[in-house]
Amino acid sequence: MILVTGGAGFIGSNFVLDWLANGNEAVVNLDKLTYAGNLDTLSSLKDNPKHIFIHGDIGDRELMARLLSTHRPRAIINFAAESHVDRSIHxxxxxxxxNVVGTFNLLESTRAYWNDLPEVDKTAFRFLHISTDEVYGTLDAHDAPFCESxxxxxxxxxxxxKAASDHLVRAWHHTYxxxxxxxxxxxxxxxxxFPEKLxxxxxxxxxxxKPLPIYGDxxxxxxxxxxxxxxxxxRRVLEAGQLGETYNVGGWNEKTNLDVVHTICTLLDELRPRADxxxxxxxxxxxxxxxxxDRRYAIDARKLEHHLGWKPAETFETGIRKTVQWYLDNQDWTHHVTSGQYREWTAKHYGA
Structure with a gap:
């Protein structure tokens, strides 16, 4: 059994669905269900005994102690985070x-659980922390992509x-x-x-x-x-990653925001033309x-490819077509998540 935190958010829920589609190992899924956490995403797992959902906060030490002692996961994958730059500014x-206090509490709960494991389980246990390339800052047009160093x-x-949380994870490895x-x-x-993202x-x-808002140029x-x-x-890092190491995960698809929007428009022109x-x-x-x-982010994912044999299966062209088609086919899901609060948020940030 594994424990996934933040497993009702965008990446976390996709991971839970993907994990259960590719194997038989059970998942305990802990999520606070803030605005971006959505149980509708996990509706296909409603009657799946391999999926155990728990509504809770990674910062709740008492809850985490009970959860860990009851389910005894062999690994924790931590997706739980606030993740939208605009919201962080306001x-x-x-x-x-x-992201900081919650990660600290989760690490302490995990450390207490891990210390009490039998030696064979202690050796096999893993804590995988999911972070972002934004911790590295910004790049100029001709700079080399971000690498782990x-x-x-x-x-x-x-x-x-997120940078602070990464440092905490590193410190708990080197200290404890x-x-x-x-x-x-x-x-x-x-x-x-969640449709606050581009x-x-x-x-x-x-x-x-409605207008398609583009920041700046x-x-x-x-x-x-x-x-x-x-x-x-x-999955590959959890399976074979070297303890204490960081692995950058990228798609090798650098695009300007404007190029992305034009690509979406072209696909919609083909798949769902405007009535006029x-x-x-x-x-x-x-x-x-x-x-x-930040002007530019770019990821050098060669360490992950060379050390663990992973590289992306999708190009941007194949992935974005699948994404647009999914939103066309699943408009009930989007109606459920775009509440009045969401509409107020988009009006505040992009203008009425």
Whole structure:
């Protein structure tokens, strides 16, 4: 059995679904169910005895002690985090509480559990911490992509809180011997993505006839990783990663935000044309850039490929087509998550 924290969020829920589709090992899934946690994503597992969902907080030491002693997982995969840069700018305290204090409490709960394991189980145990490429800061146009030896230079409250959590995980390994692994991933996209992020936001706004908001000049560059590729990378790191090591996970797909939006518009023109015959690109609207907006992220994932034999299966072209088609086929899911609170949020950040 494994324990997944944050398993009702975007990447976590995809991982849980992927894990149970690819094997028979049970999952205990702990999630606080904040705005981005959605049990609808896990509805297909409702009657699956291999999936045990627990509503709770990684910072609740009493709950974690009971959970760990009852289920005795062989590994913990920590997805639990506040993860949206815009939200961190307007409300940084939640990010400090969850990403820093929450990770500290989770590490301490894990350490107490791990210390009491029989030696054979103690040796086999793993704590895998899921992080982001944003901890490395920003790159100029001609800089080499981020590798694991890049120094941390976070530029937003979100990335600073994730950097802090990474440092805690590293320290608990070097100080206490906790058997940890860390992955730093690039921008994920795919099914079940909460529509405050660029790709699902653009898809849903396009279909609703709303403006497609582009920050600044739209030339910010990101490396895009299909979420199912990320899941396979996590499985491989958990299986064979070297203790104490960090592995960058990327898709080798650098795209400007504007290129991404135009690609989505072109796919929608093909798959769901506008009734008036015009192109979706006419809905593109430029909005004021956000404070401290990093210009470019890029991931060098060669360590993961060379040491563990992993590389992504999807190109951006194949992954984005699957993503757009999924949103077209699953509009009930999007209706459930785009509540009045969500609409107020998008109006606040992108303009009415």
């Amino acid at each position: 409300g940084p305290s939640d990010f400090i509480q969850t 890049n120094r941390y230079e976070p530029n937003s409250p979100y990335s600073a809180s 011997g906790l058997p940890v692994l860390t992955t730093n991933c690039s921008n994920n996209y795919g099914p079940y993505h 790709i699902p936001l653009v898809i849903l706004n396009a279909l609703a006839g 739209g030339q910010q560059v990101r490396d895009w990783l299909f979420v199912k590729d990320h899941c396979s990378a996590i 015959g015009k192109g979706y690109a006419e809905q593109i609207t430029y909005v004021t850039d956000r404070p401290g907006h």
